[in-house]
Amino acid sequence: DSILISHGSHPVPENMISQYELKDNAKGLLFSQFATETIVQSPSAKSSASIYMPKLYQKSSFPVMWGKISKPIKITEKNNQFKILHAGGFKVCCGRPWIYETSNEFLYGLQELVKAIISLENTTLVISVRDQTECKVDSLKKLLPKNNNILIKTSGNFYDELNSSDLLVSNSSTVIEEALYQRKPVGLFGGSLRYRHLPGSNIIPDNNKRYPVYHLKYDNLQYMLKNILKMHQNKPLTDEEVKDLIWLPPVSTSRDFASYVTNR
Numbered sequence: 001d002s003i004l005i006s007h008g009s010h011p012v013p014e015n016m017i018s019q020y021e022l023k024d025n026a027k028g029l030l031f032s033q034f035a036t037e038t039i040v041q042s043p044s045a046k047s048s049a050s051i052y053m054p055k056l057y058q059k060s061s062f063p064v065m066w067g068k069i070s071k072p073i074k075i076t077e078k079n080n081q082f083k084i085l086h087a088g089g090f091k092v093c094c095g096r097p098w099i100y101e102t103s104n105e106f107l108y109g110l111q112e113l114v115k116a117i118i119s120l121e122n123t124t125l126v127i128s129v130r131d132q133t134e135c136k137v138d139s140l141k142k143l144l145p146k147n148n149n150i151l152i153k154t155s156g157n158f159y160d161e162l163n164s165s166d167l168l169v170s171n172s173s174t175v176i177e178e179a180l181y182q183r184k185p186v187g188l189f190g191g192s193l194r195y196r197h198l199p200g201s202n203i204i205p206d207n208n209k210r211y212p213v214y215h216l217k218y219d220n221l222q223y224m225l226k227n228i229l230k231m232h233q234n235k236p237l238t239d240e241e242v243k244d245l246i247w248l249p250p251v252s253t254s255r256d257f258a259s260y261v262t263n264r
Contacts, residue, residue, distance in 0.1 A: 001264065004038040006030050007065040009174045010048040011197050018195055021098045023052055031056055039064060039257065042177050042246055044198065062247055064254045067178040068159055080122050082229040085165040086113060087128040087158070088173030090135070098195055100172050103134035105191030107143060113169060113189065114145045116222040123229065126161060127152045166233045167225070169216070172197045180212055180246045183236035185228060189216035198245065205231040212241050 006029040013019035030038055030045060031053035038056055040046040041063045049058055090106035091097075101109065110127065117125045129152060131137050137154055144150065153161070158175075159182070162168065168179040171190030176197055179186050188196055193215075200213030204227045216224055239248055252260065 001037065002032075002035045003261070004030060004032060004035045005065050006039075006041070006045070009042060009066070009177045010045040012044050012047045012051070014196060014199075017098055021096060022048065025096060025099065026052060041065070041067070043244060059252075059260070060247060061252045061257050062254065063178070063181065064257050066174045067181055082120070082123040082233060083165045084117065084123065084125045084167045084169055084225070084229075085128060085161055086110065086125060086169045087175045088170035089130060089132060092133050099197075101190050101192060103132075107135060107140070107191065109171065109189060109191035110140070110144060112191075112218060112221065114147065114150055116225055117149065118145065118147050119222055120226055124149045124151065126165070128158060128161060129154060166229055177246060180237070180242050183242065185210070185212055185214065185232045185237060187214045187216045187225070187228065189221070193217065207231070210241065212237050212245055
């Protein structure tokens with residue numbers, strides 16, 4: 001037997017261009033002519049595998065190679081302080097240029113996000129980033145607008161940061177689905193809006209309707225963030241809100257998968 005377990009997430013392509021890139025990205029990770037089985041770690045991965053190689057046997061599972069399924073989130077009052085976490089980087093040398101940002105786009109998206117945060121009251125932006133060629137952390141600190149409510153972090157536990165946040169902002173990364181598994185809303189945003197990693201809404205949430213994923217834009221970024229934080233602070237996403245984007249019990253866990261493999 002040859003079982004594939006991808007270390008990334010695999011969204012359903014929204015058009016012909018993204019399908020070309022996403023299929024190439026998934027080859028050998030989500031599907032392969034040499035595989036007898038693939039582990040699909042989210043509904044979108046299952047749909048993508050069915051598009052690329054429909055006859056390959058699929059087994060649904062909670063994340064095995066990425067992500068973390070935590071215990072139920074304990075909500076604590078935060079004195080009206082909002083926290084936005086930005087995570088996910090760019091590809092060096094323009095790798096995967098349609099579905100990932102270039103270093104210039106990554107910087108531009110962060111600059112626009114910081115400008116929007118500066119005018120929001122009681123809001124902190126934490127940027128989780130790694131030192132990379134083309135955009136060093138020291139350079140990033142010099143190029144972003146100055147504000148005491150902007151923190152750049154290069155170490156620490158990502159899941160601690162995520163669990164203490166009210167919103168994740170990212171462009172294209174496994175952290176998007178990881179946040180949804182942690183019941184955190186996601187704002188898709190970057191230096192280029194040509195690609196959306198998951199289906200989402202550009203409608204402002206209210207007391208009657210919230211969304212797990214938002215498609216943020218340059219022209220209403222500050223207003224959208226303000227209303228998203230208002231509707232989601234201390235209110236985790238419900239199973240009903242995320243049921244189409246992540247697996248819910250009784251899908252097998254990583255522990256179940258270990259037993260599944262060893263008992264074959």
